[in-house]
Every structure is written in C-alpha cells, then in structure tokens.
Amino acid sequence: MNPDMLMIHYGELSTKGDNRKLFVNQLARNIRHALKAFPSLNVEASRDHAYVELHEEDPEKVIARLQDVSGIHSISIVFKSSKDLDSLKKYAVELLSKEQGESFKVNVKRADKSFPMSSYDLACALGDYCLDHTAFKVDVHHPDVNLDVDVREEAAYLSCHDYLGAGGYPLGMNGKCLTLLSGGIDSPVAAYLLLRRGIRIECIHFAAPPYTSDAVIDKLKDILKILNTYQEDIKLNVVPFTELQLAIYKNVDEPYCITIMRRMMFRIAEGLAKKEHCLAIATGESVGQVASQTLPSMIAINDVTNFPVLRPMCTMDKLDSIALAEKIGTYEISIRPYEDCCTIFKPKAPKTKPQIHDCEFFESKFDWKPMVEKCIAEVKSYLLVDGVEKQFAEDSKPVLEK
Amino acid sequence: MIYFDNAATTSTLKGAEEIFIRENREDFANPSSAHAFGRGASKKLEEARESILEDLHLDKTHTLVFTSGATESNNLALKGLAFHYQKRGKRIITSSVEHPSVLNALKELVPFGFDVVILPVTSEGKVDPETLKKAMNNETILVSIMAVNNEVGAINDVSALARIVHGFPKAYFHVDATQAMTKIPFDYASCDLLSFSGHKFGAFKGSGALIYKKSIVFEAVNAGGEQEQGFRAGTVNMPGNVAMAYALHEGLKNLKEHEQSVRVLHDYLQQNLAQMDGVEINSPADGAPYVLNFSVTKKKASVVVEALSENEIYVSTVSACSSEEPVSYVLLAMGKSDGAAHNSIRLSFSSDNTLEEGKRFLEVFSTIMMGVQDR
Numbered sequence: 001m002n003p004d005m006l007m008i009h010y011g012e013l014s015t016k017g018d019n020r021k022l023f024v025n026q027l028a029r030n031i032r033h034a035l036k037a038f039p040s041l042n043v044e045a046s047r048d049h050a051y052v053e054l055h056e057e058d059p060e061k062v063i064a065r066l067q068d069v070s071g072i073h074s075i076s077i078v079f080k081s082s083k084d085l086d087s088l089k090k091y092a093v094e095l096l097s098k099e100q101g102e103s104f105k106v107n108v109k110r111a112d113k114s115f116p117m118s119s120y121d122l123a124c125a126l127g128d129y130c131l132d133h134t135a136f137k138v139d140v141h142h143p144d145v146n147l148d149v150d151v152r153e154e155a156a157y158l159s160c161h162d163y164l165g166a167g168g169y170p171l172g173m174n175g176k177c178l179t180l181l182s183g184g185i186d187s188p189v190a191a192y193l194l195l196r197r198g199i200r201i202e203c204i205h206f207a208a209p210p211y212t213s214d215a216v217i218d219k220l221k222d223i224l225k226i227l228n229t230y231q232e233d234i235k236l237n238v239v240p241f242t243e244l245q246l247a248i249y250k251n252v253d254e255p256y257c258i259t260i261m262r263r264m265m266f267r268i269a270e271g272l273a274k275k276e277h278c279l280a281i282a283t284g285e286s287v288g289q290v291a292s293q294t295l296p297s298m299i300a301i302n303d304v305t306n307f308p309v310l311r312p313m314c315t316m317d318k319l320d321s322i323a324l325a326e327k328i329g330t331y332e333i334s335i336r337p338y339e340d341c342c343t344i345f346k347p348k349a350p351k352t353k354p355q356i357h358d359c360e361f362f363e364s365k366f367d368w369k370p371m372v373e374k375c376i377a378e379v380k381s382y383l384l385v386d387g388v389e390k391q392f393a394e395d396s397k398p399v400l401e402k
Numbered sequence: 403m404i405y406f407d408n409a410a411t412t413s414t415l416k417g418a419e420e421i422f423i424r425e426n427r428e429d430f431a432n433p434s435s436a437h438a439f440g441r442g443a444s445k446k447l448e449e450a451r452e453s454i455l456e457d458l459h460l461d462k463t464h465t466l467v468f469t470s471g472a473t474e475s476n477n478l479a480l481k482g483l484a485f486h487y488q489k490r491g492k493r494i495i496t497s498s499v500e501h502p503s504v505l506n507a508l509k510e511l512v513p514f515g516f517d518v519v520i521l522p523v524t525s526e527g528k529v530d531p532e533t534l535k536k537a538m539n540n541e542t543i544l545v546s547i548m549a550v551n552n553e554v555g556a557i558n559d560v561s562a563l564a565r566i567v568h569g570f571p572k573a574y575f576h577v578d579a580t581q582a583m584t585k586i587p588f589d590y591a592s593c594d595l596l597s598f599s600g601h602k603f604g605a606f607k608g609s610g611a612l613i614y615k616k617s618i619v620f621e622a623v624n625a626g627g628e629q630e631q632g633f634r635a636g637t638v639n640m641p642g643n644v645a646m647a648y649a650l651h652e653g654l655k656n657l658k659e660h661e662q663s664v665r666v667l668h669d670y671l672q673q674n675l676a677q678m679d680g681v682e683i684n685s686p687a688d689g690a691p692y693v694l695n696f697s698v699t700k701k702k703a704s705v706v707v708e709a710l711s712e713n714e715i716y717v718s719t720v721s722a723c724s725s726e727e728p729v730s731y732v733l734l735a736m737g738k739s740d741g742a743a744h745n746s747i748r749l750s751f752s753s754d755n756t757l758e759e760g761k762r763f764l765e766v767f768s769t770i771m772m773g774v775q776d777r
Binding site (some may be wrong): 060209210211212213246249 | 703705706707708709711712770774775
C-alpha cells in the first residue's frame with residue numbers, strides 16, 4: 001500500500017488575518033521551488049493546508065526536502081480510501097499495524113456532510129474495529145498514535161504519522177536582513193535562524209588582507225552553499241577593511257580597539273544595508289560570550305546606528321550553538337583553521353565596559369568617515385545560487401591569473 | 403607569478419608531460435596483464451626501473467619498488483623492514499629533523515616494542531656522525547637519516563653516516579633523499595634503502611620509488627596483488643614512472659649547471675636578506691642552494707606570506723593565522739628561538755627561477771616589511 005499524498009500543516013500562520021492569503025501563496029511558491037527536483041509532484045495550497053500528490057515518489061525524500069522549508073509546522077503522510085465503511089476499516093487497521101506504540105485514538109473530520117455517519121459514529125466504528133484487529137488499546141487522552149481520518153467529497157484520507165517541519169514563516173514574508181558573517185561557528189547559525197523565521201539574508205564580511213587569509217572567503221562561500229538549502233540565492237559582500245583597521249590600531253588605545261572596530265563595522269553594515277534594501281542588521285553575538293558581546297559593550301557599539309540589530313543567538317550557550325551548527329552542517333566548515341581576525345589585532349585586555357564618550361574621543365582623533373565610505377564603495381560581491389558560485393555581471397575585476 | 407616553493411612541488415618538465423600523455427594513449431594496458439598489450443606496458447615499466455638504477459649506478463647492487471611518492475616509500479621502508487627483521491633487534495635510530503613521514507611512521511612502531519632513538523642535530527641542522535656512533539649498538543637494525551633537510555636545506559654527510567652504520571652488521575641504512583635527487587649528489591651506493599618522490603624534480607605527483615639492496619626483504623604494507631615483487635600491491639602507475647625516469651635522467655644530466663644558476667639566485671637573496679632589519683637567516687651557510695629559510699623577527703610570517711601571495715609570489719611557511727599556531731620543529735631542534743620557529747619563511751628554488759625574480763621578490767618583500775604591522 002503506497003501513500004497517496006502529503007498533507008502540509010502551516011506554522012504560525014493561523015494567527016494571521018487578512019494577510020493570510022499572502023503568506024499561504026508565498027509558502028506555496030517556496031514549496032514548489034523546494035520540490036523542483038521532483039517534477040512529477042503536484043502542490044496545491046488551500047487556506048488551512050497544502051497537499052502534495054506523490055505520484056509514486058518516495059515520501060521520505062520529499063519530506064526531508066520539505067523539512068528545510070520555513071513556515072511548515074508538520075507534514076503527514078496520507079492514504080486515500082474510498083468512502084465505504086469496509087475499506088475505511090481495512091485501511092485503518094493496515095495503517096495502524098505499521099506504527100509503534102501501545103495506544104491509539106481515531107480523530108474524524110467530516111467535510112462531506114452527506115456522509116451517512118456522524119464523525120463520532122465513524123470514529124467509534126473504526127476504533128472498535130482496530131481494537132479487535134490490532135494489539136493497540138484505546139487511549140483518547142494520551143494516545144501513542146493518532147489515526148486521523150478526513151472524509152471529503154471525493155474520497156476519505158487517512159494518516160497516522162507526522163513529521164515536524166522547520167516552523168517559522170515562509171521565506172520572503174519578513175524582508176531582507178544584512179547578516180555579519182565572520183567565519184566562526186555562531187554567525188552561520190544566526191543566519192539559519194533568520195532564514196527559518198522567513199527573513200531573507202544577505203551577508204557582509206570584513207576582510208583584512210594580508211592579516212587575514214583569502215582562504216576565509218572560500219570558507220564563507222562553502223558555508224553559504226549549505227545555507228542555499230534554505231534560500232536559493234545568497235549574496236556575500238566582502239568589505240576591504242585593512243586600511244580602516246590599521247587606522248584604528250594607530251589611533252585608539254589597545255583596550256578600545258575592538259569596540260571601535262565593531263562600531264566601524266556597524267556603520268559600514270548600516271550603509272550597505274540601506275544600499276542593498278535590507279531592513280535590519282544581524283549578528284551572531286551571544287550576551288557575555290566575549291568582551292565585545294557584554295551588554296555594556298553592546299550599548300557602546302550599538303550607539304552608532306538606530307537600524308534594528310537582530311541577535312538571534314543572544315541567549316544561546318556555545319554548546320547549543322555548536323549543536324545547531326552540526327545539525328545544519330556548517331560546523332565542520334566553521335572550524336577550519338582560518339580565522340577572520342588575525343591575532344595581531346587581538347588586544348591583550350579588551351574593554352568589557354567601554355564608555356560611549358571614550359569611544360567618541362578616540363574616534364575624534366582620526367578622519368574615519370571617508371574610510372567608512374570607501375569601505376562601502378569598494379565592497380566586492382559574490383553570489384551563491386543553489387550551491388554554485390555565479391559571476392556578477394557588474395564584477396569587472398579580473399580573475400587572478402595563475 | 404613568482405614560484406619559490408619548489409621544495410613543496412615543482413612544475414612538470416615538458417618532456418615528462420609528453421611521455422605521460424603518450425604512454426597513457428598508446429600503452430595504457432595494465433602491466434600485470436598477461437596479454438601482449440600488457441606485456442608491452444610491463445616492458446616500458448622495467449625499462450624505467452633499469453634507467454633509474456643505471457643513472458644512479460646502482461643497477462648491479464640494488465633494485466627498486468615504484469610507489470606513490472616518498473611518504474609511501476618511507477613507510478614501506480621503515481615499517482616493512484622493522485617488522486621483517488625484528489628478531490635481530492628492536493632499536494631504530496633517526497634524527498629530530500626528519501620529514502613527518504619518517505618520524506610518524508617510526509612513532510607507530512613504538513607500541514610494537516621498538517626502541518626508537520631520535521638523535522639531536524647540530525645548530526646547522528645536521529646529524530653529527532659522532533652522535534650517531536654513540537647511539538649505535540648491536541640491537542640496532544635500522545638507521546634512517548635524510549640526505550637534505552626539506553625546511554632549511556642542511557646537507558648530511560651520507561658517506562660518513564653510512565660507514566658508521568655498516569660497522570654494525572645487523573643494521574641497515576635508509577636515506578630519505580626527497581630533497582636531494584637531481585640537486586645534491588651523494589654516495590647513493592652507501593645507502594641500503596633510498597626514498598624519493600618524482601614531483602620534486604619535474605615528474606608527476608603520485609610517482610615515487612623506494613630503492614633497496616637486492617639482499618633486503620621487507621613486509622608489504624598494503625595487502626593485494628603480487629605487483630612490484632610482492633612488496634607493493636596495486637596497479638602500477640607505468641606512465642608516471644616512465645616520466646619520472648626521464649625527469650631523473652634529465653635532472654642528473656644537468657645537475658651541475660642547474661646548481662650553479664640556482665646558487666647565483668640563492669646567494670643574491672641570502673646576502674640581501676641577511677642585511678635586512680628584522681630578518682634572521684636559518685639555513686646553514688653550507689646548505690643546499692635550493693632552499694633558503696629565514697625568520698621574520700618582528701612580523702608574523704603568515705601575514706608576510708599572505709601579502710606576498712597577494713603579489714603573486716608564492717613561498718612557504720609553517721606558520722598560520724590561527725590561535726593554535728604550528729611551529730617548526732626543525733628550527734627548534736637547531737636551537738633557534740621560539741619566535742623564529744613560529745615565524746619562518748622558506749624560499750625554495752628550481753632552475754626555472756631567475757635572478758630577475760629574485761630582485762622582484764626583494765622589492766616586494768621590503769615593501770611588505772615596511773607596510774605590515776608588527777606582531
């Protein structure tokens with residue numbers, strides 16, 4: 001007996017009012033796009049559920065792909081039955097006997113009101129039959145297995161197995177966010193959490209060659225190829241940061257270097273975000289993790305922008321972050337030995353409680369504004385589409401001759 | 403582009419490329435196959451074997467196993483020989499500046515009860531024959547010492563070391579000659595076993611050999627077919643090995659001439675770098691001209707190498723821009739400071755390099771040394 005279709009249960013959409021149609025349509029588009037590797041599948045989205053007709057495709061493979069699509073709460077495998085009681089009974093027993101557990105419950109929904117039995121009567125009849133023909137006991141409060149029966153005009157649909165989806169909102173419904181990507185463990189996870197919430201991302205990285213290696217850029221590209229699973233096309237903007245970084249280290253007292261550097265990064269990120277039509281900046285910061293991520297540091301750093309700064313990782317322990325990074329597959333790439341910030345620029349005793357007026361004093365000592373503008377103007381961009389790097393048409397810089 | 407990383411690998415000789423393509427097209431059969439086509443390929447392989455032995459004047463006394471390179475040759479020589487002759491004794495002697503494929507292969511023998519003795523080296527990176535003499539005893543079955551050090555270019559006195567080893571009838575002398583072949587001649591016949599890679603002298607990556615005295619038997623490391631006298635199972639890379647025999651022949655033929663041209667470049671850079679502020683030369687004065695190792699005393703070597711790389715100048719460093727920085731165990735063994743060992747840069751040359759390239763290197767290097775931040 002092969003399953004006939006998948007039923008997709010929406011995530012947090014149920015709270016939406018008039019906008020609901022927009023969310024459902026966006027999700028349907030995203031699902032169709034995610035399933036383009038299975039051309040025979042047919043996706044239909046209604047107000048409450050979406051259906052995928054399987055046409056003999058392996059449901060496990062399709063579900064695995066759907067679990068990466070944000071906005072889906074869960075997915076169930078559905079069997080189609082004719083609407084006579086005998087075949088419903090037969091299907092119910094067959095389905096239930098494949099499940100693990102001791103107790104079950106039958107839930108009936110009867111969209112077709114012309115069906116001769118009431119929902120309650122049908123649930124009793126099927127429950128009774130299953131009780132006699134399987135080893136399961138009935139438990140209507142905490143069943144191990146829920147057998148759902150949906151009686152509709154054309155047929156009845158049975159299912160008893162649910163797979164959890166990614167949750168969140170359909171990608172594209174919540175605008176675009178410029179995400180700071182360092183190459184460490186946290187920032188790719190932050191990007192993933194944004195994507196899961198339905199926020200499109202674009203990335204910004206600060207490169208300081210020769211103090212940082214070009215290999216970092218390759219590493220970032222590999223990370224974004226993994227994140228392409230959740231967003232088909234991701235742009236990576238690399239900021240040439242060396243000149244500004246050297247100016248900071250020349251003019252600023254060592255304990256404040258990181259604070260000022262982060263302030264400059266936020267200024268550049270804000271400038272680029274506006275240029276790229278991003279509605280927020282995001283970082284992988286977690287409160288207290290390092291000197292620049294204490295709350296006093298965040299006040300001092302955040303002071304340079306009134307753009308929203310999202311910090312999806314802010315309450316996460318490192319171990320939680322590592323576990324998530326391992327789950328999405330970015331961990332192995334993040335731990336490659338190239339660092340984003342060379343040890344030359346690591347102060348021995350960075351300030352954990354920097355003061356805004358001290359920051360402003362140090363920044364008054366050099367003319368950083370043109371350097372910030374130059375950083376934004378000279379960004380080099382890369383585009384990753386479906387795990388492959390694509391060349392930009394506007395990218396006029398020649399490829400390094402070997 | 404300026405390529406000063408020839409100790410890592412070289413570009414391939416045109417003649418070697420032609421042979422490789424030709425043999426793959428015309429004689430692609432498996433040399434182990436019984437048909438005429440296979441026998442033809444096998445004949446080519448045997449000619450290559452003979453040619454290498456003849457070029458080294460070892461055809462009467464020694465024979466050769468083709469391998470994938472010196473790492474495999476070293477593993478086969480050390481593990482294969484140790485396991486075969488372990489009843490005679492369990493002491494193995496090596497030096498502290500050997501390539502990891504020697505040191506780590508010997509490390510793997512320790513749990514099997516072998517007594518691995520690691521000799522110190524002089525401040526010039528060489529093994530003092532007297533030190534070896536003191537370490538030898540009747541339990542010693544194997545001594546493995548490199549001909550030329552890969553990091554600093556120090557040259558060992560292979561003949562003198564061999565004489566000491568051969569004073570003990572149970573002991574065999576293995577020489578890792580990877581950085582010496584076609585560059586620094588030595589007394590090949592004094593080695594009982596000799597390892598090298600083809601890709602260090604213009605042949606292809608994936609070709610190499612272990613030469614050994616005909617009387618020596620060792621245990622095969624790979625299980626499989628009976629190729630290469632049963633010592634190295636796996637389909638033999640005939641085109642690669644034929645190309646390697648060619649490259650070795652050409653290299654030996656031009657050894658003197660190449661050495662002279664490389665020495666001009668080496669000496670020019672050595673003299674100029676030695677005068678620069680913040681540079682310390684690590685390579686010994688009497689080392690191979692193909693390698694010039696120095697440390698930057700105020701900069702991070704990884705940053706300097708990255709900056710050179712931006713200028714399309716490719717050199718080598720053990721340092722990396724990470725918090726857990728690797729360090730040169732060779733320089734530490736030579737008694738250099740921790741800072742020097744963390745920040746060394748190796749230039750390694752081939753006869754293709756020119757004095758012009760050396761001048762350009764110095765220009766760019768001086769600019770970088772003035773431009774980049776101190777560490």
